[in-house]
Amino acid sequence: MHSGVHQAIATVWRLESARITAHVARVVRDVGVAEELAQDALLAALEHWPTQGVPDNPAAWLMTTAKRRALDHLRHRQMAEARHEDIAADLQALGADHVPDFVDALDEARQDDIGDDLLRLVFTACHPVLSTDARVALTLKLLGGLTTHEIARAFLVPEATIAQRIVRAKKTLSEAGVPYEVPRGEALGERLASVLEVVYLVFNEGYTATSGSDWMRPALCDEALRLGRMLAGIAPQQAEVHGLLALMEIQASRATARTDARGRPVLLAEQDRSRWDALLIHRGLAALVRAQALAPAAGTYQLQAAIAACHARAVHARDTDWARIAALYGELARLAPSPVVELNRAVAVSMHAGPAAGLALVDALLDNKALRSYHWLPAVRGDLLAQLGRRAEACAEFERAGALAGNERERTFLLERAESLR
Secondary structure, rough: HHHHHHHHHHHHHHHHHHHHHHHHHHHOOOOHHHHHHHHHHHHHHHHHHHHOOOOOOOOHHHHHHHHHHHHHHHHHHHHHHHHHHHHHHHHHHHHOOOOOOOOHHHHHHHHOOHHHHHHHHHHHOOOOOOOHHHHHHHHHOOOOOOOOOHHHHHHOHHHHHHHHHHHHHHHHHHOOOOOOOOOOOOHHHHHHHHHHHHHHHHHHHHHOOOEEOOOOOHHHHHHHHHHHHHHHHHOOOOOOHHHHHHHHHHOOHHHHHEEEOOOOOOOOHHHOHOOOOOHHHHHHHHHHHHHHHHHOOOHHHHHHHHHHHHHHHHHOOHOOOOOHHHHHHHHHHHHHHHHOHHHHHHHHHHHHHHHHHOOOHHHHOOHHHHOOOOOOHHHHHHHHHOOOOOOOHHHHHHHHHHOOOOHHHHHHHHHEEEEEEE
């Protein structure tokens, strides 16, 4: 029985931890303290629920317990610092002139603007004062509800490393005096870019793992999608939020078709499109329509989503509108110049105008320092050379790509391509 209760606690915590932490953080004005108080509520559930049973409204129980912990924290701070006026204001903000019962807590949760609290937490966890690695770890911990162990396992780093990143991130936010608020004006756009970057980094690591023995890590894709959907709900007027969500929904729709029965990669052109998730495609296309309605001048995520949509709309690989995709990559290259974008454009051009046209664009990237260790550059070049009948050169390129690949599945796949050309 206890295992079932513990499973229920884990499920509720995964769904509600971000909301609870966000709400408490608005009161105590410290993300680190808020997380500790929320964790206290989780420990209370682990202590009481196995013997007393799971409450009728477990989310309200956790929220109320966390609020009580926050109230105790403020009282202790009042005694320690004798800041009566400040604490009185905090208590008033908490709405805790008395300790509410569970029904009161549920009513308050309905009245509070939970969306704003979550938005504050997102922007705090993804503040540019933190390194990218720290932002990713803290976001997954606070908003994804993942444990330190789960984050470490996902990114194949020691658990102690992730724990240190999270501790340092919370300390950095506190020492820098980062306000627990949603930025306004131009600062909103700047910070939103950081938030979206973190969510997309998480998704990409799940979609194609940079290292390890698995080509994909579906749990990370799921967390990124959950964060993206949450952002779309609490920032509905931001076009790029919907653009990123559209991109992730459409990309995720291919997940089950991207590997064979032995877990080996299956390239896009060879995938069984009947295995693509029609519901995710529908959701993605709908999100893209919303993004385009909000901002006809497309941003980077909207453009990438439009490219993904071209693939999603093609019933067969041969039906793909490669001319449109090449044009979209051209727009993306103008908006956000990148050698990786140029490499993708070269692939699209090769599919539209032939391998020789694509190879000319790829060869122009050979001296680019940013792509020196990027295994997909020789992989693409090898594929184009093979199409042109230059088998020996193609074999050498696939061998070089395999040597550069950090993921074991990709390495095996590329070396098998080389072997097939001998």
